[in-house]
Amino acid sequence: xxxxxxxxxxxxxxxxxxxxxxxxxGRRSKLFRYAKDATMKGKYWAYRDRKTRKRNFRYLWIQxxxxxxxxxxxxxxxxxxxxxxxxxxxxxKILADLAVTDEATFKSIVDQARSALEGKSKSKxxxxx
Amino acid sequence: xxxxxxxxxxRQYRVAEGDTIDVDLLxxxxxxxxxxxxxxxxxxxxxxxxxxPLISGAKVTAEVVEQRKDKKVIAFKxxxxxxxHRTVGHRRKLTRVKIKSISAGxxxxxxxxxx
Numbered sequence: 420x421x422x423x424x425x426x427x428x429x430x431x432x433x434x435x436x437x438x439x440x441x442x443x444x445g446r447r448s449k450l451f452r453y454a455k456d457a458t459m460k461g462k463y464w465a466y467r468d469r470k471t472r473k474r475n476f477r478y479l480w481i482q483x484x485x486x487x488x489x490x491x492x493x494x495x496x497x498x499x500x501x502x503x504x505x506x507x508x509x510x511x512k513i514l515a516d517l518a519v520t521d522e523a524t525f526k527s528i529v530d531q532a533r534s535a536l537e538g539k540s541k542s543k544x545x546x547x548x
Numbered sequence: 549x550x551x552x553x554x555x556x557x558x559r560q561y562r563v564a565e566g567d568t569i570d571v572d573l574l575x576x577x578x579x580x581x582x583x584x585x586x587x588x589x590x591x592x593x594x595x596x597x598x599x600x601p602l603i604s605g606a607k608v609t610a611e612v613v614e615q616r617k618d619k620k621v622i623a624f625k626x627x628x629x630x631x632x633h634r635t636v637g638h639r640r641k642l643t644r645v646k647i648k649s650i651s652a653g654x655x656x657x658x659x660x661x662x663x
Binding site for chain 1: 553555560562588589591594596598599600601602621622623624625626633635
């Protein structure tokens, strides 16, 4: 019986991997053996990093908000507490964007957070007394 | 410059009239009008209105331009030395809308909240 191989399919499979590894460095774009590993890891990390990206952006927004809040004489932590007290439900993405592109509006949000915070501490003091 | 912050599909968007944005799938045909009732903030020049957290009565209307799909993303799961890997393709369904009008709601609320 003649030996049966599946050369066309194997070649097509390898070609597909090499094609998807275009632009990779050195032999990782030229040799199937290394290209396969590189593409698999690339897809694996891309899947994982779509999740970590969401965290990273939140960290970035919070850092920006902290800087912007301090510029208006408030720390981020107090600002967040004040927002909650004032019932402002804007998220970090929007707030950070406002801090960069619309300083006047951000300032008035900070002022509202501050006054809500003062109101909160006052009512607390009343309760204690 | 007047703009509003609306919430849809768990995300918040900053919109002005005439903007075209992609939001999470809305069950509406192209050409229909979409109404966003969840308005968190409205800014008109230096006049700021915010809700608690939503502004009651305020709404943003938009025209549905098309129902479309986002770029394909590949979810590749892989466990080394376990002989396990899965490839799943996914395209998020989006609705492209063009913002028509922004109304800040009743005057009473606006006057109370504005500083």
